[in-house]
Amino acid sequence: MRISYRRISALLVFLFMTVILAGACFELRAQERSPNRINGKITNEEGLPLPGVSVTEIGTQNGTTTDEKGEFVLTLTRTNSKIRISSVGFASQDIDPAGRSTFSIQLSAAESSLDDVVVVGYGKQKKGEVTGAVANVKREDFTQGFARDAGQLIQGKVAGLAIVTPSGNPNATTQISLRGNSTILSTTEPLILIDGIPGSLNTVAPEDIESIDVLKDGSAAAIYGTRGTNGVILITTRKRSGKMPATLSYDSYVSVQNIARRMEFLEAADVRKLVNDGFYPDAYDKGTSTDWLKEISRNPVSHVHNVSLQGGTAQSNYIATLNLRNWEGLFNRSDNKQFTGRIDLNHSMLDNRLRFNVSLLGRNRKYFAGPNYDYIYRQAIIRNPTDSVYDYLGRWKEDPNAYNYDNPVRSIEETSGEFRTSELRLNGSVIFSPIKDLNIKLLVSNVKINSLSGYSESFNHRASVVNNRTGYASRTTSLFQDNLLELTTDYTKSFGQHRVTVLGGYSWQDVTSEGFNAANSNFPTDLYTYNNLAAGDALLLQNNSAFGLGSFKTNHKLIGFFGRVNYSLSEKYLLMASMRYEGSSKFGANYKWGTFPAVSVGWRLNRESFLTNAKFLDDLKLRAGFGITGTVPTDPYQSLISLAYSNNRYLYNGQWIQPISPTRNPNPDLRWEKKEEYNIGLDYAMFRGRLSGSIDFYQRNTKDMLYNFPVPVPPNLFGTTLANAGSMLNRGVEILVNYDFIRKKDIDFRANLTYSANKNKLISISNDLYQTTNDFFFAGYTGEPIQESTHRVKVGESIGNFWGYKTIDVDADGKWIIEGEDGKPKPIGQSTPSDKKVLGNGIPKHVAGLNLYFRYKRADIAVNMRGAFGYQILNFQRMYYENPKIKQYNMLKSALDPVYGKRMLDNDLAYVSYYIEDGDHWKVDNVTLGYNFDVKNSRYFRTARVYASALNLLVLTGYKGIDPEVNRLGLDPGVDSRDKYPTTRTFTMGVNIGF
């Protein structure tokens, strides 16, 4: 039955496509003859001809498009008709022929945001006609200067899209979350498409990006089915169309960084004073003075170069880009080097009926894959500041008695490592337009990511010494392949007041991931590093744990059929309806395919007669939408009964054999999480585009939420089953305001404000089949040695609630006094779990961004600020190092301060509310000063700009940690981890030159 349903659906989609084609063919009827023949040429602002511009007779179905010379001929059917000239990306013009027959028309790039083109799923739309919640940021509005990836370009510029940079590691990417947390177990990563093909935020160099569009609500994202729940980020690379002379542009910048904030730990002088005071034993003063953080840090210098060559004729054009990024990290030896090349070729033939695109992107990246810098940072801050890097013989200084206490310089220096990855993206598309406004597109793509890494520890590495081995080395390689085939057909037709665009398509994606690794130790020399694994003895002798082999391979497929209809009546009433029928191999046998419908409507109020007098209004559009999207389980094979041989051996007749047993409870009903989203929005633009923006309200109901349900053992084999049950609710508001204060020839001053608020509530974690005994579970982990959960996820509450003891005082002995269940004070020694309380929440209630731009003549300044309010942070550094009882590790100066103004703490390390702080902050993130040189009279330069920028410049906050912008994803948001590569402040000087 299922199979036939699937086939019927597929057939319906194709019938639908056939109808589109058939409808299109009626267009081929002969045109009425009339004497009102007009002709003309349409050019852009630079005087270059514009092909493909639509020229229509207003109020009729009569129309044409310009040829490759930008010329058109149109025979008007009525005598007093006006014509409308419109093209995507340009401001439309209405012209009254008034008896003239020849026109020369120059179209200007869309000034009003209404004519801006927005990239939506499988197509483009004018912003004024969009009915979903879609945000668009163009190249000229990107944050300038140092950008680690595409995310940083639009930080604080899209309401509801929280982009944070929680780590200073040069290899880390930005972290993105859209409209709150709508899942417990599944990914919260949005779908990122680069020119329609899945990728990641750092796939394309930021300098090579033309625009970024974000599909925020369910009605816009549902066309992407099971991948749409966390929103869709559409990255459009720089492209060319039409004739243009060959130009070359060069963008380059150099950056220096320093740590965003240094935590105040005891210094050598402080320690000596405390030894004198009897706080530390005499032996704690090792007699030297070392700034450990300085020992592992440097002043990193990074540079980026981007060369882009573009040009072409009306038929063929190209863009080729080379991008080199050479970044140093704050800590010694940490780096990230990337070299990316991209070529994009377009060719059109048969009077623009057949268009080809070939695009090729190659990215090589390598970095020092040495030690775990997060851990090294911890070692640097906790190390005794009177100790030295080396002993009197020049050997690494270590303390054999301490646990998790390693010389941080040694870990960096005694390691060799390199991680190399190369990504090759080949894609091509062919668009066939047999008749006007009918496009049949076939897109094929192959993405291949290869990686090879090596890691080794010298004889003198601490791990070699403590594990009694001579060296350790490993190599790992992996191959990821993503094949995509998409066939889409779209057709646009206008008749009278009606305009209809229909789209139908098929998408097939096949992803395979495989890899291999080997490790060995006990080498005759450490000079081989990781380049001669066979030389190690451990693999042969099996005399210790430091050897191994491993390999893996997984595959999954995603197949979708989709269709969409856009209908517009008098350009006043807009309707969009879409449907995706999609299946994933990851789903259980009983639920291979799902349906993801969406519908949205728009009403352009300003075009109504009752508002025609409100001349100040450029646009006022009310939108409402509903859409269902899904999320796929992260790993494949989760629904199947799978057996595994285990290395956890069984002694059978004197032999250690590998036992075989099931690895999970099977669940043939495993399927997608379903998110139903309602969105109501208002787009406005007034005073000739001076004030514009949007307001959106949304509600997202996640149903069939994936969760590892605790199931009773017995009868189940395992205590948890991955199943769909439970639901979550998110509600919120997003506001965008753009205001141009001054718009003059010499002075520009504009501001852009984004604001979003989200409220999250877990509705249930059970259904008829899966019931949980408790309506809560714990999440997050303090790590050793406190070893407790940090968060509680409970039905009826928000995700992100900190759960623990609420401290209110200290007793005469310096032990915590907590607030008991009954609200009365209680010594922590007598605490029971029922005394635990919600201590705050790690997800901001309010997120805002403010971007200012000011230009006077050729100089400009841009300031990007953003903030988050109404959330708490668990400050791990204080929890672990603001405790004077723990004397074997260095502590924060504040550890000696009296607690609650009374006395010094004398309590074991514990996770209590004292270390949970408000994270409210306002960050002046980026300030860029630029100057554009006058190149009007230059023979060689088209543009020339220099700029200086500062990133993460200033934070206004009461938070005591390094940076209040911490992890906000997952079930334990708001954790400022003890081991974290500190964030940095970056200063950049750059140039943009066009030849």
Add this chain to the structure above:
Amino acid sequence: MKQHKILSISVLMAGAFLLNTGCTKLDEEVYDQVLETSFRPSEKDIPAIIGPAYTIMRPMYAGWQGNFDLQEEPADVIVTPARPNGWYDGGTYQRMHNHEWNQVQWQPQNLWNNCYNGINTVNRILFQIESGSIPIANGKDALVSELKALRAFYYSLLVDTHGNVPLVTDFSDATLPQQATRQQVYEFVEKELLENMNNLSAVADKSMYGRINKWVAKTILARLYLNAEVYTGTAQWQKCIEQCNDIINANIYILESNYKNNFVTANENSKELILAVPYDEVFATQNSIHMKTLATAHRNVLNMEETVRFLSSLIPMIRMIHV
């Protein structure tokens, strides 16, 4: 019109292509896992199949927060104090020590989970044997009895620590089990051991090391009788003595003349051990007792690796179960 025709044909062809090829196929392609549907066991796979029914004893006993902790933390032999590098762990050890543990304490929960893991595994294997998916030509009765006695062993732990636990014996029954009384669990353990006793191997050599033979079964029974008054209210001293006498009179086990023989690294030749849980430095880790009992610097003295790894010579006592 010609164009129209070509279009229709190409659309129909494309449709036919998609519907009739693999373009709508979503079967999972599995590479690095063994699917139940593709695993065809033969008799030589039996040790690998029954292995998991036994290996769970390792985490159960000397694993993190295992039965060793459950039995000893609240007793007098050990205490786990907080030390500079940790071991406060939210007060878990102190609560055990003070007999004040609560519903979220890991140690009792771990024993429950580990015992039912063993019981479920036994039930699964018994189901596979009975349904014929594991072919056995000979020795079927002995194997079935061994597994049932092993299951009885796990229930004998639960009747001691948890009392009125559910009795689950049928793998194919997926309904929520009913709680049994402590009396019923006691009777089940006794019945299962007695019924299967005579099918069990009477040898005690390398082939049965770490496995349930007849004498292990009698030992479990003896311990059950020894505590019968606690479990049921009726003492069973005589029955206990009978089972112990059977073991002594078999003349297989003796008290080692040198007590230390029980605690050497390779103690499988000790005549005193009746049931052992074998650990190994490479093949069977999971012993974490050295983590809590040794100081960091002991690693240097004892030539240990830093990794969480058991050196059997250090903690010999958990090589055997005190029955």
